Amino acid sequence: MNRFEVITPADLASASRLLAQDGHVAFAGGVDVLDLSKQNVESPTALVNLKGLKELGGIEVRPSGELRLGAMAKLSEVAEHPAIRARFTAIAEAAGEVATPQIRNLGTVGGNILQRPRCWYFRNPDVNCLKKGGDTCYAISGLNRYHAILGGGPAFIVHPSNLAPALIAMRASATIVGPAGERTVELEKFFTLPTVDPKRENSLKSGEIVTEVIVPASPSSVRSHYLEAREKQSFDWPLVSVAIALDRAPGANTVRDARVVMGAVAPVPWRSPEAEAALKGGPLDESRARAAAEAALKDARPMSDNAYKVVIAKVIVRRAIMSVAGLEAA
Numbered sequence: 356m357n358r359f360e361v362i363t364p365a366d367l368a369s370a371s372r373l374l375a376q377d378g379h380v381a382f383a384g385g386v387d388v389l390d391l392s393k394q395n396v397e398s399p400t401a402l403v404n405l406k407g408l409k410e411l412g413g414i415e416v417r418p419s420g421e422l423r424l425g426a427m428a429k430l431s432e433v434a435e436h437p438a439i440r441a442r443f444t445a446i447a448e449a450a451g452e453v454a455t456p457q458i459r460n461l462g463t464v465g466g467n468i469l470q471r472p473r474c475w476y477f478r479n480p481d482v483n484c485l486k487k488g489g490d491t492c493y494a495i496s497g498l499n500r501y502h503a504i505l506g507g508g509p510a511f512i513v514h515p516s517n518l519a520p521a522l523i524a525m526r527a528s529a530t531i532v533g534p535a536g537e538r539t540v541e542l543e544k545f546f547t548l549p550t551v552d553p554k555r556e557n558s559l560k561s562g563e564i565v566t567e568v569i570v571p572a573s574p575s576s577v578r579s580h581y582l583e584a585r586e587k588q589s590f591d592w593p594l595v596s597v598a599i600a601l602d603r604a605p606g607a608n609t610v611r612d613a614r615v616v617m618g619a620v621a622p623v624p625w626r627s628p629e630a631e632a633a634l635k636g637g638p639l640d641e642s643r644a645r646a647a648a649e650a651a652l653k654d655a656r657p658m659s660d661n662a663y664k665v666v667i668a669k670v671i672v673r674r675a676i677m678s679v680a681g682l683e684a685a
């Protein structure tokens with residue numbers, strides 16, 4: 356691990372200026388930044404401490420019903436917030452399933468959506484894979500049990516964040532401040548496939564800081580749910596996750612609107628318009644939920660060792676739909 360300094364900037368503009376310098380890396384909860392440094396995957400010369408920047412703090416449900424999550428809000432605060440649990444359920448559930456209570460007390464909203472992938476080739480300092488500027492994704496001919504089944508290529512990592520699929524299912528946007536000023540980007544468009552740049556997972560530019568995530572108010576008829584499958588029930592990243600948001604007319608069993616977003620299956624949180632279309636139009640019952648799950652995975656292209664993820668994903672999607680619809684899952 357190389358030596359680095361920790362700089363605590365006085366304000367957001369100074370933080371942005373510092374982060375525009377080579378070797379300067381944002382430090383939120385520090386869980387992933389320090390892991391990457393200790394693994395010699397990244398070698399920052401300075402960590403720019405985001406703690407204390409007032410623009411990044413807090414959680415607020417505004418009178419309009421909109422939810423504002425400061426980028427430095429802790430995952431534990433998101434998971435336990437009564438209004439988020441009641442009105443943005445999938446987001447609270449996704450935060451509550453992250454790792455352990457200790458990590459949820461350190462990890463932040465911004466850090467969670469910006470954490471780097473867990474691919475064992477990427478995390479191995481002795482392997483110069485495609486994501487680190489090499490020319491090969493070793494998962495293709497190597498060990499790919501945990502890799503992409505959708506949207507892979509030329510790198511086959513999966514996006515590791517629990518929060519990202521839930522936020523996208525709830526139509527969230529990020530506010531980003533940087534050298535060019537402030538911009539707002541829908542999270543659905545923020546994450547980028549390896550075809551854009553295999554070394555990156557999103558469109559954050561040098562010197563840019565995510566200050567907050569805004570989730571629009573949703574009608575009281577919307578119900579949401581996050582569900583994941585993992586190998587062990589203590590701390591672990593999901594093998595597959597899904598966030599569902601369903602809007603049904605009060606008293607009716609037909610779906611007016613649906614969002615289905617899977618995690619850990621693709622290099623980005625993977626929204627499935629096919630599953631959403633399958634949910635709309637008729638009575639919501641088990642056969643419709645099953646059809647939606649089949650549709651969600653119809654384009655899956657498993658690698659040599661991960662066809663099992665397709666099977667699990669179908670079950671998780673169907674169960675999440677059944678659960679959010681208040682139907683018994685088989």
Ligand SMILES: Cc1cc2nc3c(=O)[nH]c(=O)nc-3n(C[C@H](O)[C@H](O)[C@H](O)COP(=O)(O)OP(=O)(O)OC[C@H]3O[C@@H](n4cnc5c(N)ncnc54)[C@H](O)[C@@H]3O)c2cc1C
Nearest residue numbers: 383384385386387388454462463465466467469517565592
């Ligand atoms: C054992 C273990 C199990 C885990 N299990 C899960 C899991 O099941 N699901 C899951 O989703 N995660 C899991 N995690 C990951 C953990 O949730 C993340 O590492 C954590 O959320 C990162 O948050 P942080 O605030 O510590 O980010 P940091 O490590 O401080 O930052 C992460 C990255 O984001 C950048 N960054 C952070 N904030 C900003 C900002 N506001 N603007 C611009 N850049 C920023 C940093 O420079 C860095 O590149 C696990 C981690 C461990 C160690």
